[in-house]
Amino acid sequence: MAETSTLRRSPLSHLHDRMIAASVTGDRAVSVTETPFLAQVSLRVEPGTAAAARLGTVLGGALPDGVGRTMTAGTLGVAWLGPDELLVVAQADPQSLTAALSEALGSDRGAVVDVSANRTVLELSGPGARSVLEKGCPVDLHPRAFGPGVAVTTTLGPVPLLLWQTAPATYRLLPRTSFADYVARWLVDAMTELGSPEVP
Amino acid sequence: MMLLTCPWCGPRNETEFHYGGQAHVAYPERPADLTDEEWAEFLFFRDNTRGPFAERWAHSVGCRRWFNAVRDTRTYEVLAVYRPGDPRPALGDAVPAPTPAP
Numbered sequence: 001m002a003e004t005s006t007l008r009r010s011p012l013s014h015l016h017d018r019m020i021a022a023s024v025t026g027d028r029a030v031s032v033t034e035t036p037f038l039a040q041v042s043l044r045v046e047p048g049t050a051a052a053a054r055l056g057t058v059l060g061g062a063l064p065d066g067v068g069r070t071m072t073a074g075t076l077g078v079a080w081l082g083p084d085e086l087l088v089v090a091q092a093d094p095q096s097l098t099a100a101l102s103e104a105l106g107s108d109r110g111a112v113v114d115v116s117a118n119r120t121v122l123e124l125s126g127p128g129a130r131s132v133l134e135k136g137c138p139v140d141l142h143p144r145a146f147g148p149g150v151a152v153t154t155t156l157g158p159v160p161l162l163l164w165q166t167a168p169a170t171y172r173l174l175p176r177t178s179f180a181d182y183v184a185r186w187l188v189d190a191m192t193e194l195g196s197p198e199v200p
Numbered sequence: 201m202m203l204l205t206c207p208w209c210g211p212r213n214e215t216e217f218h219y220g221g222q223a224h225v226a227y228p229e230r231p232a233d234l235t236d237e238e239w240a241e242f243l244f245f246r247d248n249t250r251g252p253f254a255e256r257w258a259h260s261v262g263c264r265r266w267f268n269a270v271r272d273t274r275t276y277e278v279l280a281v282y283r284p285g286d287p288r289p290a291l292g293d294a295v296p297a298p299t300p301a302p
Binding site for chain 2: 067081082083085138139152153154155160
């Protein structure tokens with residue numbers, strides 16, 4: 001079979017230059033990059049069951065059990081999406097990760113599906129990142145309510161996405177691939193203002 | 201803007217939800233036995249309550265789960281939120297419309 005990986009294009013490959021050019025420096029510095037081709041696996045499993053425990057063992061920690069909660073183990077992260085639904089995001093080979101999780105689930109009730117092409121990952125970082133998101137996200141992002149290790153599914157502007165804070169000033173945004181172009185342009189537009197002095 | 205408390209995700213903006221109409225409308229046990237009129241009544245006829253009203257909501261961009269809420273249709277105040285399958289909390293019935301002044 002012909003080698004096809006060289007032909008692979010990320011959903012935002014056409015905007016990489018635009019995103020780099022939009023980087024803002026100064027007090028309210030912020031930049032956005034795409035982290036393409038991460039492995040993503042959708043897990044459906046009843047919490048608290050033996051199957052959930054087995055999946056947790058494969059992933060390297062107890063599965064998150066409530067809204068906003070996440071689990072990280074090395075470059076792998078698991079976010080809570082719903083009462084019996086989780087998303088694994090990892091720098092790994094999606095096929096072998098899915099196979100390992102499928103084996104752990106066995107014949108128990110649940111599902112393990114490779115959804116790597118469903119969403120792409122944008123990383124928004126810098127002291128101004130929260131101001132950018134607050135222009136269009138209805139969730140309270142103030143540190144008293146949100147912080148590193150919190151992930152929620154919400155909207156940015158009109159686009160539904162998974163918002164995951166990974167560090168004090170770094171957010172991961174996971175919009176569906178078909179919305180990624182819009183989200184990237186929305187962010188570039190929202191970041192522009194932070195390059196100018198703040199209007200009191 | 202209305203804040204709705206999803207039983208799984210907590211308080212979220214109304215824009216994250218979709219409305220699902222009146223709650224507790226039971227599917228007929230033997231739909232084939234219904235007359236056209238009874239079937240139409242099940243499909244299309246809903247209460248137009250003044251006061252506490254039990255309705256279904258879906259947290260469509262969040263956890264994607266359905267739940268029920270009792271909302272006062274006069275004030276938009278959400279009086280209770282509960283999971284599907286749970287009984288409707290007793291929070292009073294419809295309030296009669298005031299009689300117009302003569």
